[in-house]
Amino acid sequence: MADGSVVLSVEDISITYTTQRGIVQAVSNVSFDLHAGETLALIGESGCGKSTIVLGLIGLLPKTGKITTGKVTYRRRDGRLIDVLGLNKEQMRQFLWNECSMVFQGALNSLNPVLKISSMIYDTARAHGMRADEAKKRALSLFEKVRLDPLRVFNSYPHELSGGMRQRVLLATALLLRPQVVIMDEPTTAVDILTQRSIIKVLKQLREELNFSVIFISHDLAVAAEIADTVATMYAGEIIEKGPVSEVFYRPRHAYTLGLLEAAPRLSTGAEELMSIPGSPPDLIDPPKGCKFHMRCRFVTDECKTTKPPLQASSPT
Secondary structure: OOOOOEEEEEEEEEEEEEOOOOEEEEEEEEEEEEEOOOEEEEEOOOOOOHHHHHHHHOOOOOOOEEEEEEEEEEEOOOOOEEEHHHOOHHHHHHHHHHOEEEEOOOHHHHOOOOOOHHHHHHHHHHHOOOOHHHHHHHHHHHHHHOOOOHHHHHOOOHHHOOHHHHHHHHHHHHOOOOOOEEEEEOOOOOOOHHHHHHHHHHHHHHHHHHOOEEEEEEOOHHHHHHHOOEEEEEEOOEEEEEEEHHHHHHOOOOHHHHHHHHHOOOOOOOOOOOOOOOOOOOOOOOOOOOOOOHHHOOOOOOHHHOOOOOOEEOOOO
C-alpha cells in the first residue's frame, strides 16, 4: 500500500499526434500522483490514451507524437526532484531502468529472438554501469522470485520459453536495477487465466518485498480490481474518474465507469446477455463539446452537451 509520499507527479499533460487528417488530441490535461508503494490502474477502452500517457512519460512516443503541455516531476529515493520532461536523451537513458522501467504488452516482441536472456541482461547492466557478475547474481535471484528455473531461463532463447515464462522474464528484467516505478502495459493480456493469476500473485509479492510503485494499464477490470490500490478511468484522452478501487468499482460516479462495470462478465450470474456501451468513442480530431461521453450516455441531459463535467474523484475511506 502507498505510504503517502508522492514519487511521480503528472500535471496537466496533453499529447497530440499529427496525422494526414489533422491533429489528434490523444491526451487532454491529464493529472495524477503516484505514491510510494502504490499501484495505480489506468482503465478504459482501447484508444482512450492509457498507453500514450506512459510512453510520453518515458520519452518513447512515436515521431508523430508530441507533448504540448504539462509537467512530470519524479522524486528519487534520496529526495531529489527530477523534471522528467526536461531530461536530455542521455539523462533519459539513465533515468529509464534505474528509476523507472516498463513491462510491455507483447513479451515475444520485447525480447530479441536471436539473443539469449543472459545477453539481454548483460546488455542492460552494461548500459547502466553494473558489473556482469552482479547482474547475473541479481537476475538469477529475480528469476527465482518470479518462480522460474534461474539457470535454465538465464541460458535460454525467448522461443524456448512459454508465454507466461517470457512475461515473468520481462518483469524480472524490469526490476534488475531496482527502479522505484514500474509501468506495466497489459502484462497479462496474452496469457491464460492460470498464468495470469500467477503473474498477479508474484507482482503483489515483489511490490511488497522490493517497495516499488506500479502504473498498471488494463482494460481487464477483474485484474485491475485485484491488483490496484487506486483506479483512474480514462475516456477519450481524459481521466474522468479517480479514487480508491473500493470506491470506483463499488460506487462509480461517472456513467462511463458504470458502463464498463456492467459490461464485465461475472461468474456469479447466469447466461443472460452481457450489457454493452452503445456507439463508439468520439473523433479526437474534432471532439464534441461538453462531456465527451454524452453521445453514448443513457443519463445524458442538455447540460452534458455544452458543459464539461468536473473530475469525479473520491477519497480513501
